[in-house]
Amino acid sequence: MRTLKYAILGLLKRKPRTGYDIAKEFKAELGNFWRARHSQIYPELKRLLEEGLIEYEIEIAGETMEKKVYNLKPAGEKDLIDWLNTDEEMVPTAKDKFRLRMYFASNIKRERLIELLNSQLKQRQDKLAMLEAKMDEQDRDPEFGSKEFGDFLVLESAILREQAYVEWLERSIRRCYIAK
């Protein structure tokens, strides 16, 4: 599938970056839907280099520190565009350990279950608040074809996802109280 490959190509299409920069992106908005650690990124960059999809230039930071600034080669750009234009089937399962646990909720004591749900609720609410704060800084009417357009789509997606999660947790807590 090589999804990480395309995530990296896409980021490099936006602008040249180091492996470190790529890792940082996965900790930002993009990290809501894809993530990789540096231990996966550096080998993938090496492979993309060997495949002739990307190239790099050395930049010196400070006195001696060498940074490898990667950017797309034409073959890499073509590969990316082809992938972006493919109409794939929806992925059947986004795994979720907490919801798996809730499937077996009947084995948890009522008070404890409410605690667990509240703990998740708190975390999800915080996440949602953070995303909404980001949305406030965002261009609300991004131009088609601008990178802000993609930023907007994924941010809105993340917000809607978290809202649904919060709604579910709230309903579940209520249900814990009212259930026989």
Place this chain on the structure above:
Amino acid sequence: MRTLKYAILGLLKRKPRTGYDIAKEFKAELGNFWRARHSQIYPELKRLLEEGLIEYEIEIAGETMEKKVYNLKPAGEKDLIDWLNTDEEMVPTAKDKFRLRMYFASNIKRERLIELLNSQLKQRQDKLAMLEAKMDEQDRDPEFGSKEFGDFLVLESAILREQAYVEWLERSIRRCYIAK
């Protein structure tokens, strides 16, 4: 992490099953949040057996066909209950290839992007309709501590998730039309 381990223990807590039965569960409602193929299930069962968490009895189906019907041993049940009661941090990323692609939407032509969004929308709407049909068959007021309680929680969760996805896709399609 061994999440599959607990998914299996949880299923066996509900009732004794074969590996084949477990695989079937991952194709049903539970499959919305966790999934494993038989090639992962059988080795895991073997391991749980070695660890003394489960045991099995041979059942004969038809003339000669042997089924291994697994069930929980006390140690397995204890292990499961401990896991169910742990308050874990929320998982930071549920990977989504399509949303990753949309992050790079600026590299897709408008008409094609609308096609891709509509394709996903169709699939998600179908999925949602299927889930809602299941909800109609479901006990709307499950008793606390019954297995129906867990069934209800995850089904509602799946529905809310799909609704949010559909809402996002619809908004995104509209935005494609109105964006400069």
Place this chain on the structure above:
DNA sequence: AAGTTCATGTAATTGGTTACATGATTTC
């Protein structure tokens, strides 16, 4: 001077998919 962030890599292990392999049972 100490702590954090920048910066790049490799090794070992775990988790998960795809493919290989076989055969009985049920349904049409």
Place this chain on the structure above:
DNA sequence: GAAATCATGTAACCAATTACATGAACTT
């Protein structure tokens, strides 16, 4: 008789995490 489903396993490979390893640059 053919096709679908039931039933159990292994092997090879790919994806991802955790841990190991190092050192420069910046901030306090």
